[in-house]
Amino acid sequence: MSSALLPRTPSLSGDDIAAKREEIRAYFHATFDRYEQLFEVLTSAAAYYEKPIPLRHPLIFYFGHTATFFVNKLLLAGLLQARIEPRFESMFAVGVDEMSWDDLDAANYDWPSVDAVRAYRRQVRAAVDGVIATMPLSLPIEWDASVWVILMGIEHERIHLETSSVLIRQHALKHVRPHPAWEPWRESGAAPLNGLVDIPAGEVSLGKIDSSYGWDNEYGSHSAPVPAFQAGRHLVSNQEFLEFVQAGGYADEAWWDAEGRAWKGYAQAAHPTFWIAADDGWRLRLMLEEVPMPWNWPVEVNCLEASAFCAWKAAQTGLPVRLPSEDEWVRLYEHADLAEVSDASPANANLHLDHAASPCPVDTFRHGELYDVVGNVWQWTQTPIYPFDGFRVHPLYDDFTTPTFDGRHNLFKGGSWISSGNESRKSARYAFRRHFFQHAGFRYVVGEPVVSNETPVHSSHYETDKLLSEYAEFHYGGTHFDVENFPKALADLAIRIMGKRPARTALDLGCAAGRSSFELARHFERVTGIDFSARFIGLGVQMAEQGRLRYTFAEEGELVSYHERSLADLGLAQTRGKVAFFQGDACNLKPNFTGYDLILAANLIDRLYSPAKFLDSVHERLNPGGLLLIATPCTWLEEHTPRAEWVGGFKRDGENFTTLDGLKARLGAHFRLVEGPLDVPFVLRETKRKFQHTLSEVTVWERLG
Numbered sequence: 001m002s003s004a005l006l007p008r009t010p011s012l013s014g015d016d017i018a019a020k021r022e023e024i025r026a027y028f029h030a031t032f033d034r035y036e037q038l039f040e041v042l043t044s045a046a047a048y049y050e051k052p053i054p055l056r057h058p059l060i061f062y063f064g065h066t067a068t069f070f071v072n073k074l075l076l077a078g079l080l081q082a083r084i085e086p087r088f089e090s091m092f093a094v095g096v097d098e099m100s101w102d103d104l105d106a107a108n109y110d111w112p113s114v115d116a117v118r119a120y121r122r123q124v125r126a127a128v129d130g131v132i133a134t135m136p137l138s139l140p141i142e143w144d145a146s147v148w149v150i151l152m153g154i155e156h157e158r159i160h161l162e163t164s165s166v167l168i169r170q171h172a173l174k175h176v177r178p179h180p181a182w183e184p185w186r187e188s189g190a191a192p193l194n195g196l197v198d199i200p201a202g203e204v205s206l207g208k209i210d211s212s213y214g215w216d217n218e219y220g221s222h223s224a225p226v227p228a229f230q231a232g233r234h235l236v237s238n239q240e241f242l243e244f245v246q247a248g249g250y251a252d253e254a255w256w257d258a259e260g261r262a263w264k265g266y267a268q269a270a271h272p273t274f275w276i277a278a279d280d281g282w283r284l285r286l287m288l289e290e291v292p293m294p295w296n297w298p299v300e301v302n303c304l305e306a307s308a309f310c311a312w313k314a315a316q317t318g319l320p321v322r323l324p325s326e327d328e329w330v331r332l333y334e335h336a337d338l339a340e341v342s343d344a345s346p347a348n349a350n351l352h353l354d355h356a357a358s359p360c361p362v363d364t365f366r367h368g369e370l371y372d373v374v375g376n377v378w379q380w381t382q383t384p385i386y387p388f389d390g391f392r393v394h395p396l397y398d399d400f401t402t403p404t405f406d407g408r409h410n411l412f413k414g415g416s417w418i419s420s421g422n423e424s425r426k427s428a429r430y431a432f433r434r435h436f437f438q439h440a441g442f443r444y445v446v447g448e449p450v451v452s453n454e455t456p457v458h459s460s461h462y463e464t465d466k467l468l469s470e471y472a473e474f475h476y477g478g479t480h481f482d483v484e485n486f487p488k489a490l491a492d493l494a495i496r497i498m499g500k501r502p503a504r505t506a507l508d509l510g511c512a513a514g515r516s517s518f519e520l521a522r523h524f525e526r527v528t529g530i531d532f533s534a535r536f537i538g539l540g541v542q543m544a545e546q547g548r549l550r551y552t553f554a555e556e557g558e559l560v561s562y563h564e565r566s567l568a569d570l571g572l573a574q575t576r577g578k579v580a581f582f583q584g585d586a587c588n589l590k591p592n593f594t595g596y597d598l599i600l601a602a603n604l605i606d607r608l609y610s611p612a613k614f615l616d617s618v619h620e621r622l623n624p625g626g627l628l629l630i631a632t633p634c635t636w637l638e639e640h641t642p643r644a645e646w647v648g649g650f651k652r653d654g655e656n657f658t659t660l661d662g663l664k665a666r667l668g669a670h671f672r673l674v675e676g677p678l679d680v681p682f683v684l685r686e687t688k689r690k691f692q693h694t695l696s697e698v699t700v701w702e703r704l705g
């Protein structure tokens with residue numbers, strides 16, 4: 001391994017601003033370099049384009065994705081003024097891990113060459129470097145500071161360094177080659193006998209307080225007493241897990257819960273996924289090679305396999321063997337008296353790429369009475385990720401965590417050999433679906449069942465985020481002060497003006513929670529709803545999939561009320577199958593969104609970073625004779641739209657220049673104004689006693705033939 005340590009995630013505090021700027025710059029470049037070095041293990045162009053596993057994108061996507069992420073977030077934060085390569089940035093924006101409903105039809109992707117993506121990465125590197133050199137910086141760094149976005153981009157790349165290494169491990173051997181920067185551990189032997197360590201009862205307090213970058217799910221607070229329990233001294237080794245395999249553990253349904261049985265049937269699993277049954281015995285697939293089974297390394301399994309092992313072990317021993325909870329893992333950390341990885345010396349753990357590019361024997365790194373409390377491989381817990389009290393979504397990455405608050409994503413703790421930066425910290429909280437493979441294994445504990453102190457599963461069935469609840473109510477809730485439901489009123493207006501025009505497809509751009517999309521589907525054969533916020537779309541998707549939506553909303557103070565709305569109650573049950581939702585950027589839409597008979601842009605243009613990009617090209621997506629309906633409250637704000645990009649709302653040549661003037665100027669070449677301007681009111685309910693009453697200015701434009 002190289003002797004230089006991969007830089008640690010910077011402290012947010014300090015007193016030397018120039019030095020901090022330089023530290024962040026070095027952290028950025030080291031991360032960008034290490035990520036590119038990972039792709040050097042691929043043997044050919046084909047290795048970039050063939051998918052390692054069917055449910056994920058090919059590696060070329062991940063090669064571009066971490067660069068595009070910087071561009072997208074810097075644009076959103078107003079730190080970049082223009083896209084660098086719009087076509088790439090629409091292709092590389094959304095990963096499969098982030099958006100399970102994003103379409104994965106390979107036909108939609110015309111991937112660029114590896115060299116082109118490499119050149120693109122160079123451009124992005126220079127742009128980010130430029131931002132770091134000039135951005136405002138003050139200490140300590142707060143989560144709404146410009147530099148937070150840079151740290152977010154770097155930590156995001158650290159995550160993909162790890163998840164891409166898993167995909168490479170799942171790639172066919174012919175696509176990879178050994179590499180001096182990715183040398184695995186070379187020692188292996190017989191596993192030590194595992195034993196149990198007593199962990200006394202104690203109180204834990206979770207919630208990030210240390211001074212380094214954190215993801216939204218780490219903040220807030222959670223405290224709980226943890227009764228005494230016992231924990232395995234070692235992670236479960238390949239050798240210890242072999243007993244379960246040889247006992248027929250995979251074939252015996254008794255050890256698996258319903259989800260485990262369903263996965264096992266689908267995957268036809270008979271042993272851990274990286275094990276290979278060879279003529280001369282078991283072998284193990286590492287990232288870049290196959291080796292004879294290292295019996296004293298930790299076994300790597302998904303959460304369902306780990307749970308099945310525990311159920312089997314409990315039956316063998318008569319003890320309540322199970323996976324630990326997140327709180328119990330924190331007790332292990334504190335019992336072992338561990339500290340964060342130091343800046344200057346290699347970790348006392350197989351962590352942060354400080355030692356090798358693979359797991360190592362489970363008795364290598366001792367932490368008090370235990371081994372591998374951090375590092376080597378991640379450790380599954382039985383705890384589905386949930387929000388701490390006081391959880392807030394970060395506005396620049398609103399779908400990082402919230403889609404995982406569904407009871408189906410379990411936390412794992414401690415990090416693996418390649419976990420670095422934020423991933424290596426005590427406060428890190430990463431969660432994956434229980435059937436996913438990462439560099440993850442487990443340690444079992446013996447203790448009474450944990451009463452679910454943390455995650456009432458039903459909590460995720462009610463949308464409790466304040467903004468989402470307001471929008472759910474705005475779209476699907478009651479009316480106030482006799483003002484008609486706004487998304488429905490706009491759809492009704494559009495349908496009336498459409499008259500006898502062709503009505504095959506409509507695009508609802510800035511669809512938010514999706515009500516207009518369903519309303520339009522009463523008239524159109526198919527409707528596409530697109531919004532920049534994946535969380536808003538989540539509401540529409542839930543409505544389309546389940547026909548109903550549940551949410552709470554604020555009455556007064558901490559009091560909330562619970563609501564359920566259904567498409568059937570709104571007379572929209574028959575529209576469910578006609579609507580599809582996608583995440584997208586109205587200023588940079590994928591080319592396949594075209595050929596519409598109607599485009600509805602409701603309260604959209606004054607939220608775009610570049611409304612001109614949208615207005616100047618929207619005609620290309622409409623059929624001749626098709627209609628464009630624009631509704632805007634004309635609330636131009638620098639936080640959404642740089643002043644130079646405003647469509648109107650300022651003096652020009654000494655005279656008032658309104659949004660309507662701007663629309664006429666922008667759209668005149670391709671459209672004729674056929675209706676409006678009209679004032680269409682809407683009321684947004686904030687609490688039982690506080691409402692916003694706004695007039696949106698509506699114009700309808702017909703595309704010239």
Ligand SMILES: [Fe+2]
Nearest residue numbers: 065095098156
């Ligand atoms: Fe990502």
